[in-house]
Amino acid sequence: MxxxxxxxxxxxxxxxxxxxxxxxxxxxxxxxxxxxxxxxxxxxxxxxxxxxxxxxxxxxxxxxxxxxxxxxxxxxxxxxxxxxxxxxxxxxFERTGTAWENPALDKYIIYELHTGTYSPEGTFDGIIGKLDHLEELGITAIELMPVAQFPGGRNWGYDGVFPYAVQTSYGGATGLMRLVDACHARGLAIILDVVYNHLGPEGNYFNNYGPYFTDKYKTPWGSAVNFDDAGCDGVRHYVVENALMWFRDFGVDALRLDAAHAIKDFSPVHILRELSQQVLALTKQTGRLYHLLAEVDLNDTRFIDPLDKCGYGLNAQWIDEFHHALRVSAGGETSGYYADFSGITDLAKSYRDAYVYDGVYSAQRQKTFGTKADHRPGGQFVVFSQNHDQVGNRMLGERSTELFSFEMQKLMAGAVLIAPYLPLLFMGEEFSARSPFLYFIDHSDPKLVEAVRKGRSEEFKAFKTKSEVPDPKDKNTFDRSKLPWNDYHLSTGKAMFNYYKALIALRKQLPALAIPDRGSVRVEVLADKNILLLQRGKLQQVCAVLNFSREIQAVELPAG
Amino acid sequence: MxxxxxxxxxxxxxxxxxxxxxxxxxxxxxxxxxxxxxxxxxxxxxxxxxxxxxxxxxxxxxxxxxxxxxxxxxxxxxxxxxxxxxxxxxxxFERTGTAWENPALDKYIIYELHTGTYSPEGTFDGIIGKLDHLEELGITAIELMPVAQFPGGRNWGYDGVFPYAVQTSYGGATGLMRLVDACHARGLAIILDVVYNHLGPEGNYFNNYGPYFTDKYKTPWGSAVNFDDAGCDGVRHYVVENALMWFRDFGVDALRLDAAHAIKDFSPVHILRELSQQVLALTKQTGRLYHLLAEVDLNDTRFIDPLDKCGYGLNAQWIDEFHHALRVSAGGETSGYYADFSGITDLAKSYRDAYVYDGVYSAQRQKTFGTKADHRPGGQFVVFSQNHDQVGNRMLGERSTELFSFEMQKLMAGAVLIAPYLPLLFMGEEFSARSPFLYFIDHSDPKLVEAVRKGRSEEFKAFKTKSEVPDPKDKNTFDRSKLPWNDYHLSTGKAMFNYYKALIALRKQLPALAIPDRGSVRVEVLADKNILLLQRGKLQQVCAVLNFSREIQAVELPAG
Missing domain, CATH: 2.60.40.10 (Immunoglobulins)
Structure with a gap:
């Protein structure tokens, strides 16, 4: 088959x-x-x-x-x-036929965006209207949150139920193809977020077709997608062909695999390994390069180890732990998953070792967690100071703009953009957008809507005294999450934009920063000053002083 | 810790x-x-x-x-x-202190027995009384079905709930040590069947101690043992220390890990890999060799691939598929799990490739199943024509004695003992014992007993018209399963014993058979004659003609 x-x-x-x-x-x-x-x-x-x-x-x-x-x-x-x-x-479809060449992943400076809230139009064409802005900013790749057809007109995309269909309200398949062509014409790569670990609850007709799910494993979203139980061959084929379609038929450059840790498969060949093999086979056919990135919450290099080292062969993974350590360093919350992180010591560890928990005991997870990642190059890790999840999974969806001082936002941006990893920005952070990014849905099933409301409300029980949980189904919740492009014209917006632009230019220009080379990374922690010194580069060296103390301090730079 | x-x-x-x-x-x-x-x-x-x-x-x-x-x-x-x-x-404890050296696994000719039914006494000392018999037979290792303390006095052992305690009615820790010493004095190795994939339902106090179970995974026995969820460190330590105890404190030579496929662990280091590493470390300490064998129903060499090839490093695994192919070849049932097997073609495949399903579609499992096992030596696979499961999981627990002709039993024994794998016999088959090996329990909780009775009854619904399902709790069910040593003195018993003895002697004496060398195996199927030709050996060659046809036939031996 x-x-x-x-x-x-x-x-x-x-x-x-x-x-x-x-x-x-x-x-x-x-x-x-x-x-x-x-x-x-x-x-x-x-x-x-x-x-x-x-x-x-x-x-x-x-x-x-x-x-x-x-x-x-x-x-x-x-x-x-x-x-x-x-x-x-x-x-x-008519393609503009640009002679586009997908750059090596090392060159990716990623900008994550949500099609529905990015532009006033909330469509792929709306994004095209913003490409001048993105080109000026200097990022090299945009990452679209999932675009597979979901119920209603407003959704983050993780409730998608037609993985092969592009959301009609975004502009459908033709709209996405126009965007891909427009990006390529500007020298921008395009990453698509795809969800293979679960399927949404409404409009989910899969059980009428076949054994797409198994109760062998429990996931946060209920039954796991069936990658290794009876009937799994058809499901595996469905997923692999889906991934190939985005590359082959849409010209997408990379996929971001959502919650890869929840893709449960104990087959001799893990579905992600099979996917890597099939994508390599497609490269052989087309001569084009494709990248597979994954969100993985396991600190286990098996996902990114090469195929010939028994790995799944994915090209890169997100590291949330860098984010957590950075936010604690910056003086953010220390509860929930942040409790495992102690600030600049852990940030230093993440600069050095990628994973903070690399075989040590995690109090939060109540177990020894992770493996060493020394052997994997920096270009296999994606870091950020915020993303859709970290912002949107807060009750009030506050961006860093609302939580940190202007100077601290700049420091966090710097921490990400000088990292020996692949940086990722979340739409709007480059001009200190003040809008929240809230959780919104537009399901039509009233019971389901009520369940989502209730779930959301329970999740934030402890916080609710201060303010109400925004209603995910209310259109206003979606409208409030629309990116406020007016903020760009504020003095803070313009200043932040110029700062990001300069930082990105620096990352591209300085050989010591341009390549995510972990070999030349040296990190020093000045604990009493709350300062971290990061040195990168071999022949030409760059030394960054990250002062998280909120005070002006004198620091002696390391020799060399 | x-x-x-x-x-x-x-x-x-x-x-x-x-x-x-x-x-x-x-x-x-x-x-x-x-x-x-x-x-x-x-x-x-x-x-x-x-x-x-x-x-x-x-x-x-x-x-x-x-x-x-x-x-x-x-x-x-x-x-x-x-x-x-x-x-x-x-x-x-007083040990006899024999200068025992555990042989390489290649030398193992295994004899599986159940302590409670093997001898009239139903104890370790009872087994010691039969060592003359076993020594004469020529097997080189006995494999004890699980001996961890279980509820009541009658159980196969898979309901054990005190993995560190030796069943009191068998003779307890001292009894087991006496048996180990007695075996070693006779040159016999001892394998212990241990159950790390579940724990029994009665006398199970684990939940009062800690998170020994997780509902992340579903197993046939309910919640999985917690090897990768919150709190798993303590569980992993408990299991690893248990395995080490049998080697270190009891002098056991090998462990047989029950249903290793149901040991669910998605940690970076699978618990079986960790176990292999710890056992190697113990060997370094003591200078003694230890073997880890596993029952695995996955046809996935990751369990037996070496540690430096990303495997779990177990030394050998059971291959039930050899058994299934052999029984179908011999004219046994073709329903249930046998439906996937077509007779001598599959038996030939198993002689050649170990796994019959090695990446091909299985109608029974409804999925593509297994990997190639060409790269693993023959000494990593254990084969048999019957075992406690295959006999005991039949409604009436019939051995081959009841199901096949005397000549067919001999042919099946031959098929196992000339295989380029490690042979395993089930107690009594060497003298065509006619007793059944039934499923028996002795739980004290009446609800549980009723549940077991009901489960057993449902399992055999389709067969029940002919006869009653024996009551697992009835002491008579246990007594009927006691090995009838009188059968040994029947003419058939004695004849079969001499046949086994001769075959085993042949396996040890002929260099072509003594070493489970897959490289020299050549198999030919004469489909129209229902005959399989198996050649082994390089310098000295052995050719076995397996005639499953029930007729005397002339066959031309292959050249060489």
Whole structure:
């Protein structure tokens, strides 16, 4: 089985592939003719049809044992998650055809953004309107929070239920392709956040198709996606083909795999390893470079160890621990997951060793946690001082702007941009945007909405005395999270922007900073002064003084 | 923390170690004085005391927050699983001190037995009484089904709840030590079956101590043992120290790890890998060789790949697939898990490749299953034509004696003993014992007994029309499973014994058979004749003709 699930066009005819291993009959219901096309049963639960009766743009539903469902592998859901699916010919969109070459990951300076709140329009075209801004800032890659079709018009994206379909309200598949082309024309790479560890609760028709889930493992989002239980072959194929589609058909440069630690798989070949192998095979076919990044909360290099060292072969991973250590150093909260971090000593450790918990006991996790990561190059780690999760999972969604002084925001930006790792910014931090980034949803199922409200409310029980938990379903919660571009024109906004711009330029220009080379990193902690000295570079050396003390202090620079 | 949990004696004083991370107070209640000794809280949930007030032989309970429990790390439960624990000085038993050297695993010809049913006495001493028989047979290692204290007096051993305590009715710690010494004096190695994937339901006081279980993973026996969730450090330590105890204090030569596939651990270092590392460290200390074997149902060489090849470093694994292919070849059932096996073609594959499912689709498991095992030597695989599970998990517990002709039993024995793997026999097969090996328990909790009866009854619903499911709790079920030594004196018994004896002698004498060398294996299938030709050996060659057809047939031997 190497056919992509869903509908694909070639030479005027459509190939329809549905995986429904328990079905007795499978057909396609064509909305325009109110007619049905029967699919033929193939091996291992696949159903297929090649036909000229379906054209790009046609609406359809899949009929399994006489019940009608949207196609879980559809590439468009123009009427939302419960509506009919739409056939599109992905290979025949007009592309601008830039001679784009995806840079090595070492060159990535990443800017994470949420399509719905980034621009006033809340669309891919809205992002295109901001590319002047991003080009001037100097970042080299944008990372889109998930764009797979989710219920309603407002969502972070992690409730997506059609992993092959691009959110219609964002501009759908064509909109995303226009954005990819526009980015490439400006020399910007594009990273897409994809969610393979769970699927959203509303519009989730997967159980009608096959064993996409298993209760062998428990995840924070319920049943785990089935990567190793009975029927897993079809699920693995579905996920691998999805990843390949973004690279091959959309021209995306990299994927960011959400919560890779929650991708449970005890097969001989872990699904992430298989994914790496398949992506390498695609590179061989196309001659193009693709990167796989992952959010991983395990401090376990097996995710980023190369394939020939028994690793999963992912190219890089996020390290939240750098963030935690940095925020504690900057005087932020020390409760919750921050409790494990003690400030600049841990920040120094993260500069040195990437992981703070690298085989030592974590009181927060109540176990010995992590492995050494000495052997992995700096370009395999992504660091940040804030991101959508760290901001948005606060009850009031405050950015650093609201929590730290202007000077401290600058220090934190510096700490990230001089790190021997890949820096990531969260949209708006470059001009000290003051808006919150709140948690918002737009599900239509009232019970589910109530459950989300309740969950959110319970999560922040301890804090609620001071203020109300913003209602995730309220459109106002979404509107308040829209990036306030006016802040850019404030004196603080402009000043911060110029500071970020200068820092990014410095990172690109100075050989000592440009390459995430861990070998030349030397860190010194002046504990009594609350100052950290970071030296980088071999021939040319750079020494950064990170003064977290809020006071002006004299420091003797190390020799050399 | 490197102290063994429980009570250990040194220089006349006792060190008491209890892991109870949630406790507010921990004490030892001494039965003889009706007095309490308080333990001091140490790091990470450990409680300790060094005292001269407790002597070997003393009975005690552990008092956690004023509640009394048996010690989950006790080395003796003389009054059963609910009674007080007993302190013993393991290091000071009289040992016969044979100059024993554990042979390389390649030399192992294994004989699996169940202590309670092997001899009329049902004890370790009862086994000692049969060592003449075993020595004459020629096997080189006995494998004891689990001996950790279980509820009541009759159990296969997989309901054990005191992994450090030797079943009192078998003869306890001293009895086991006597058996080890007696085996070694005869040149026999001793393998102990240990269960680290679950713990029994009755007499299970672990939840009163700490987070020994996690609901992150589902196993056939309920919650998984906690090897990677909060609090796992204490559990890992408990398991590793237990394994080391059998080697160090009891002189056991090898452990057989039950259902290693159900040991769920996603830590950077899998607990089985850690176990291998610790056992190697013990070898460095003592200069003695120890082997780790595992029952694994995953066809994944990661369990037996060496430590420096990212494996868990176990020395060998059982391969049930050889058994399944062999039984189907012999004309046994073809339903249930046998449905995946097609007879001599699969048997040939197992001779050649060890795993039958090595990356191919399994209809039974409904997924692509397994990896190639070409790179692992034959001495890493254990094969058999029956074992306690394959016999005992049948409704009526029939051995091959009841299911196959005398000649077919001989053919199956031959198939196992000429394999380029480690052969394993199940007690009694060497004299065609006719007794069943039934499933029996002796729990005292009536609800639990009823649940076991019901479970057993449901399991065999489809078969029950013909006969009744034997009652697991009925003492008669146990008594019927006792090995009928009288059968040995029947003409069939004696004939079969001589046949086994000759085969084993042949395996030891012929260089082509003595070493489980896969490199020299050549297999040919004569499908129309239902004959398999197996050639082994390089300089000296052996060719075995396995005729599964029930007819006398002429065969041309391959050249060479």
């Amino acid at each position: 190497d056919k992509t699930p869903g509908i694909r066009f070639q030479n005027g005819s459509a190939t329809i592939v549905v995986w429904a291993p328990r079905a007795k009959s499978v057909a396609l219901h064509l909305v325009k003719h109110n007619s049905q096309l029967s699919l033929a049963a193939k091996k291992r639960g696949y159903w297929e049809l090649e036909t000229t009766q379906i054209q790009p743009g046609d609406l359809y539903k899949v009929v399994i044992d006489e019940q009608f469902f949207p196609d879980v592998a559809s590439v468009a859901q123009p009427e939302g998650v419960h509506g009919p699916s739409q056939a599109l010919d992905l290979a025949h | 490197d102290k063994t949990p429980g009570i250990r004696f040194q220089n006349g004083s006792a060190t008491i170690v209890v892991w109870a991370p949630r406790a507010k107070s921990v004490a030892l209640h001494l039965v003889k004085h009706n007095s309490q000794l308080s333990l001091a809280a140490k790091k990470r949930g450990y409680w300790e005391l060094e005292t001269t007030q407790i002597q070997p032989g003393d009975l005690y309970k552990v008092v956690i927050d004023e509640q009394f429990f048996p010690d989950v790390a006790s080395v003796a439960q003389p009054e059963g699983v609910h009674g007080p624990s007993q302190a013993l000085d393991l290091a000071h």
